[in-house]
Amino acid sequence: MTTPTPFRVYKGDGDRLVEAGKETQRLVMLPAGDPRTVRAQRRIRVQWGQHLLDDVLDGRYRTVICGVNDENNDRGILGELFKLIPTSQWTLASATSYAKMFRDSVSVHAREDREPYVLKFDLDRLLILALLRPAGRDHFTLEDVFRGFRTISKMLEGRRDRHPVATVSFLGARSNRLVAHEDGDESSLESVLDAMHKAGFEGDFYPPVTAWDVAPTGVFASYPFPESLDRMREGSS
Structure with a gap:
């Protein structure tokens, strides 16, 4: 019986040369599901190893979701997105000013509405849907993410002109950070995905x-994660 040739990733000696050691920045990607069948369920693709700004520049997305506040967005991704679209009339200063004007307006006319609000920035070939950070806070919570993405999901429903869509994780953010609860601890990636998916x-x-x-x-590579993860968690408790 003929031994099958091992699958190779690289040309020449590449496979041996690119072996990742313990000190190397790396990911361990686990397969899930059967690629020969269609799951036909709503899911969120997790873009491990990909660069959002490069993908936006390449025109892969029609809509991008991120955060905004009405004080200072200098350290966030919003300004970088504005720079990518030279035809846009938005600047970081004008976006922050707009967020403040919107905040002042809703505080008078829509005081009973629940935050966070979603602001739209139309950059010609790219639409930015920005969650406005709740007043009086320097962070978002998971509840904010759930409510905000519930609104965003309604804004995207049936609008094929607003797809494909990508979102930042809000984790590790400098201008509009995300915490799990008011105690200040950062959330897990799974918890963020769960909040977005449930929304x-x-x-x-x-x-x-x-x-x-x-x-x-x-x-x-996608969420919901396989049911085997929950079974393993139950077995370890």
Whole structure:
């Protein structure tokens, strides 16, 4: 019986030369599901190892979701997105000013509405849907993410002109950070995905660069994660 030739990734000696050691920044991607069957369920693709700004520049997305506040967005991704679209009339200063004007307006006319609000920035070929950070806080919570993405999901429903869509993770953010609860601890990536998914979101999710170094913990390419994970958790408790 003929021994099958091992699958190779690289040309020449590449496979041997690119073996990742323990000190190397790396991910362990775990397979899930059967690629020969269609799951036909709503899911969020996790874009491990991909660069959101490059993908936006390449025109892969029509809509991008991120955060905004009415004080200072200098350290967030919003300004970088504005720079990518030279035809846009938005600047970081004008976006922050708009957020403040919107905040002042709703405080008078829609005081009973529940935050966070979603602001739209139309950059010609790219639409930015920005969650406005709740007043009086320097962070978002998981509840904010759930409510905000529930609104965003309704804004995207039936609008094929607003797809494909991608979102930042809000984890590790400097201008509009996300915490699990008011105690200040940062949430897990799974908890963020769960909040977005329960809110009805379907699209691409870009983890923070800090998450690219979680080996030996294995990661999956989409959410919901396989049921086997819950079974393993139940067995370890």
